[in-house]
Amino acid sequence: MINQTIKEKVKAYMPEMKALSDWMYEHPELGDEEYEIYNRLVEKLKIEGFQVEEQYLGIPTCFRAEYDSGKPGRTVAYLSEYDALPDIGHGCGHNLICVSGLTAALVTKALIHEVGGKVVLLGTPAEETNGAKVDMADKGTFDNIDVAIMTHPGNQNFATVGSLAMLAIEFTFKGQTAHAAASPEKGINALDAVINTFNNLNAFREHMPSDGRIHGIITEGGVAANIVPDRAVAQFYVRANEKETVEYLKNRLINCAKGASLGAGTEMSINYYEKAYDNFKTNKKLTEVYYENAKAFGLEDISFERSRSGSLDAGNVSHVVPTIHSIFKLSSEELISHSREFASATLSDYAFESMEKTVCAMVKTGYDILASEGLLSLIK
Ligand SMILES: [Zn+2]
Ligand SMILES: [Zn+2]
Known part of the structure; x- marks a missing residue:
């Protein structure tokens, strides 16, 4: 029942999110200079009733947006990245990371009155260079957050990443x-x-x-x-x-x-x-929850963990709060990350269908945490 509701609500956002992600593809902004997308996100979140802390931690393109159900409960955070690469634009697909976090936060907001608690969206600039998540992890951003959830496009579906x-x-x-x-x-x-x-x-x-x-x-x-x-x-x-x-x-x-x-x-x-x-630390229980949800929303070919490669500022987050950093399949072809082909693939229907299922799994995982205190204590 809840799965059907999540599916419908996520689907309803897809045309708007496709337009936003495609716009980002056309307007790539480098790390710590993501002013245009930052302004769009902050404006959207305010309209949706989120309390937005702008220039969060003194970083010009960083924000923390919170929606409080007004009922006691747990706090789930979704993370959006939005920086591009010099010369090749969104060759790491952070335009899709941006809209997946945004959609997850908005849909969770729509469901939160049933279960209580708060939903947070963190806007985390400069993943490719000077990762704002490092400051967030160091400066207590996650002290009042129970789980952090994000995703990243790649060549295969994985519930969690290994990173160096x-x-x-x-x-x-x-x-x-x-x-x-x-x-x-x-x-x-x-x-x-x-x-x-x-x-x-x-x-x-x-x-x-x-x-x-x-x-x-x-x-x-x-x-x-x-x-x-x-x-x-x-x-x-x-x-x-x-x-x-x-x-x-x-x-x-x-x-x-x-x-x-x-x-x-x-x-x-x-x-x-x-x-x-830091390297990425997988929380087994939380990842199991996500893994089962991903399969339920149609990502049947998902593997549990990707072998270690690359480095992520989400690694630092995973050392201070249970974190999901999944990977979703961007294309039917094998693509090289940080390439123009990878950037072009973010425009495809394949990428969006794959992302849509992933966002459903992100929302359901957040919902499970908000709905069950027992589950959170198992995770912690
Ligand atoms: Zn990258
Ligand atoms: Zn990336």
């Missing part, structure tokens, strides 16, 4: 410019320090824990071939299954850079240029 812990580290080397041919002996070459950092790292790779991933680029490496570079910069991401391994790999990478800097005669400084992400 990650940190972002940047090395800047300072040397001395000189004429590269007339007085090379007066120069100190900062680019050498960068190149040797990569060489030291590549030698270390043979001995790295097998789940480790270190990948980097050179962001500055000199300005002209006849000037000895006095400044060179390299950025790396370090990832592994657990935070402790990331810490170990980071220290080894720093030693690679220190050795390279000493050899080149440069000075080195370190900058953590983005926030560190």
Whole structure:
């Protein structure tokens, strides 16, 4: 009975959400610059009767929207992302994440008077770079929330993701410019320090824990071939299954850079240029609830857990509150995430039909928590 009601209510929102998601595809905004979609979401939520805290935690495109049934009960939060990627737009499909969270919050609001409690929608900017969820997890956003629920498009249906812990580290080397041919002996070459950092790292790779991933680029490496570079910069991401391994790999990478800097005669400084992400922690009981709901709404081919790959700021959330981060199948073809093809697929009917079923499962899972205190204590 409730499943039929959820189905109908979710379906009714689909044309509006398709229009919004397609508009986002046409107007991609980078992390922490998602002003247009932020304004649209805040306006919509206010019209729907949500109490909206704008520029939440001092982040310009972050919000917390709450709808209170006025009856005592539990609190369920849905999460929306809306940042795009440079050059390829919504190649990670965050336009679909945005509208799935929004629809789930609106439909839960429509059902909440029966069961009591509150529904929250969190607008979480900059997942691809400086994840606002990290601040949210650190600053107590989830202290009054019982479960957090979101989804992400991908190649297959999964009830939960595995994700890697990650940190972002940047090395800047300072040397001395000189004429590269007339007085090379007066120069100190900062680019050498960068190149040797990569060489030291590549030698270390043979001995790295097998789940480790270190990948980097050179962001500055000199300005002209006849000037000895006095400044060179390299950025790396370090990832592994657990935070402790990331810490170990980071220290080894720093030693690679220190050795390279000493050899080149440069000075080195370190900058953590983005926030560190935790691995994703699966709550088994909550995921079972979602998994059964997903099957009931027609996602029969859903698998329980995706093997670990990539990193998510939802990882940090999962360490402070039971969290669902499901994956739904975007296309009948296998697509590469962070590609233009992936972005185009977010426009398809296939993607929307798959998302519609997923949103039903998100709503039903939230509804189950709101309706049963016993279930929540099992989850916790
Ligand atoms: Zn991405
Ligand atoms: Zn993503």
